[in-house]
Amino acid sequence: MARYTTVTAKEPLLLFSYLKHKNIASIVALAAAFVGLNWTPAYASDEGAMVHVRSFDDIAKANEGHRAAGSAGYDASAEYVARTLQAAGYEVRMEEFSFPFFEERSPPTLSLVAPNNGPSIALGDIQTLRRSGTGQVVGGLSPVDLDLNEGTTPTASTSGCEPEDFRGFGAGRVALLRRGTCTFQVKVDNAVAAGAAAVVVMNEGTPGRLDRFSGVLPTAAAIPVVAISFEQGRALASRTGAQVSVKVDAAVGTRTTRNVLADTRIGHPDEVVVVGAHLDSVREGPGMNDNASGSAAVLQAAVRLARSNVSVRHHVRFAFWSAEELGLLGSKHHVAQLSDVEREAMRLYINLDMVGSRNFGRFIYSSPQSSQGLYPVALAALREHFRQRDLPFEERMVGGRQRTASDDASFAARGIPTLGLYTGAGERKNDAQGALFGGAVGQPFDACYHQACDTTDNVEGTVLNDMSEALFAALIASAAPDMGAKQPNVP
Numbered sequence: 001m002a003r004y005t006t007v008t009a010k011e012p013l014l015l016f017s018y019l020k021h022k023n024i025a026s027i028v029a030l031a032a033a034f035v036g037l038n039w040t041p042a043y044a045s046d047e048g049a050m051v052h053v054r055s056f057d058d059i060a061k062a063n064e065g066h067r068a069a070g071s072a073g074y075d076a077s078a079e080y081v082a083r084t085l086q087a088a089g090y091e092v093r094m095e096e097f098s099f100p101f102f103e104e105r106s107p108p109t110l111s112l113v114a115p116n117n118g119p120s121i122a123l124g125d126i127q128t129l130r131r132s133g134t135g136q137v138v139g140g141l142s143p144v145d146l147d148l149n150e151g152t153t154p155t156a157s158t159s160g161c162e163p164e165d166f167r168g169f170g171a172g173r174v175a176l177l178r179r180g181t182c183t184f185q186v187k188v189d190n191a192v193a194a195g196a197a198a199v200v201v202m203n204e205g206t207p208g209r210l211d212r213f214s215g216v217l218p219t220a221a222a223i224p225v226v227a228i229s230f231e232q233g234r235a236l237a238s239r240t241g242a243q244v245s246v247k248v249d250a251a252v253g254t255r256t257t258r259n260v261l262a263d264t265r266i267g268h269p270d271e272v273v274v275v276g277a278h279l280d281s282v283r284e285g286p287g288m289n290d291n292a293s294g295s296a297a298v299l300q301a302a303v304r305l306a307r308s309n310v311s312v313r314h315h316v317r318f319a320f321w322s323a324e325e326l327g328l329l330g331s332k333h334h335v336a337q338l339s340d341v342e343r344e345a346m347r348l349y350i351n352l353d354m355v356g357s358r359n360f361g362r363f364i365y366s367s368p369q370s371s372q373g374l375y376p377v378a379l380a381a382l383r384e385h386f387r388q389r390d391l392p393f394e395e396r397m398v399g400g401r402q403r404t405a406s407d408d409a410s411f412a413a414r415g416i417p418t419l420g421l422y423t424g425a426g427e428r429k430n431d432a433q434g435a436l437f438g439g440a441v442g443q444p445f446d447a448c449y450h451q452a453c454d455t456t457d458n459v460e461g462t463v464l465n466d467m468s469e470a471l472f473a474a475l476i477a478s479a480a481p482d483m484g485a486k487q488p489n490v491p
Contacts, residue, residue, distance in 0.1 A: 052300060077279050081320050093261050095333070114242065128227075131219070137197040141236065143237045143240055145157075161182035174197060176202065178201070200236070203230040207428065209230070212229045259321050260279065261334075266311065268315060273374060273479045284450055295320055316475070321407050360437065361424050364394070378419055382419065385470045398412070429442065
């Protein structure tokens with residue numbers, strides 16, 4: 001059952017509502033986040049969503065450079081959102097939940113031990129999959145169904161997806177797997193069952209899957225699990241049988257975090273529109289594009305709605321999710337604890353994740369779940385908003401087994417119609433997208449994805465404004481259909 005803390009006008013600071021949950025060090029760190037911050041309501045500025053992005057950046061700078069779930073930086077971000085929504089007149093509550101905590105104490109290592117002959121292999125740039133096991137392992141390298149043929153273009157990989165892939169695998173060895181069509185969890189579970197002492201996952205080698213990558217295991221592994229680039233994996237595969245050392249040094253445990261929820265005080269409670277974005281960052285950086293941009297756009301839409309002349313017919317909930325970067329945990333928790341009646345009342349979920357990419361595209365994620373109700377209304381509003389302004393966009397249909405990697409997947413899994421706005425992450429812009437959107441073909445939409453350089457300099461304010469305005473158009477069309485073609489009055 002969810003734990004809620006309701007924020008009222010009598011509470012000048014949410015910070016003190018959580019003293020009973022924090023140790024002294026955490027309280028001091030959280031309080032420090034507010035020193036020097038300007039708490040004037042952000043809607044007083046003409047900068048739109050970008051002013052919120054800058055506030056989130058200030059919070060990250062005051063808190064070890066990140067806003068990851070369970071950290072003081074995240075708590076301060078939640079405080080900022082709650083205060084802004086409360087000042088706008090919303091009923092705000094914090095939805096608490098616990099999550100498995102994983103924090104590396106030192107960088108992971110992967111090295112050849114013996115025989116170490118032949119061309120050198122650069123193995124320094126590796127990534128630990130979150131919820132990996134900890135410790136150091138030395139074992140013989142065993143590639144598993146990599147399907148790497150010299151001179152051919154890599155295709156989708158099923159490496160490690162079936163127990164049969166590990167036939168003849170020797171216990172105590174280090175499995176080299178290739179990213180592909182099944183989840184990391186399936187690969188690791190199969191490797192553990194075969195007796196692997198550690199797992200190294202190379203990237204797939206298909207477009208957008210070349211570089212080192214990050215990932216999360218929903219269930220904690222008992223052995224070290226690290227990720228490397230496709231080229232590193234190809235080079236390592238040539239040393240089959242060599243002794244390799246894999247080391248992961250991490251602290252594990254359980255922490256408490258919270259989603260921030262704000263509801264309109266009017267609107268039919270049996271017809272709910274939910275607009276959401278994840279508020280947490282990865283620990284590697286402040287997360288300004290991923291996803292202060294989406295949080296800022298949703299927050300600005302909420303403030304604009306409160307200040308407009310719009311009388312919503314449908315109840316609107318603005319949601320800011322925690323622990324998305326750990327596997328959509330906040331949104332999954334929210335939909336799981338809803339009653340059947342509450343879930344059936346949700347007519348539409350709109351998600352914003354990474355909507356300020358520098359080398360941007362404009363993407364609408366749509367789903368085939370509903371051709372009636374609020375979904376087609378909101379989708380038509382998004383399309384029309386971009387077309388009227390001659391802003392090119394690409395529509396991506398998701399559904400069935402194909403899911404996005406963001407919080408809309410939590411709602412779609414429960415049969416709730418979803419839409420999403422997105423401007424690109426670490427995947428590279430292809431020729432067709434370059435012709436449509438401009439920008440650098442062959443380069444990532446966001447070159448700082450999940451890195452320390454994901455600062456305010458990594459956010460393109462113009463496209464952030466485009467997506468923020470599109471969200472507001474869809475929100476008005478779906479939550480206040482009586483507005484029709486009229487423009488809301490927003491002072």
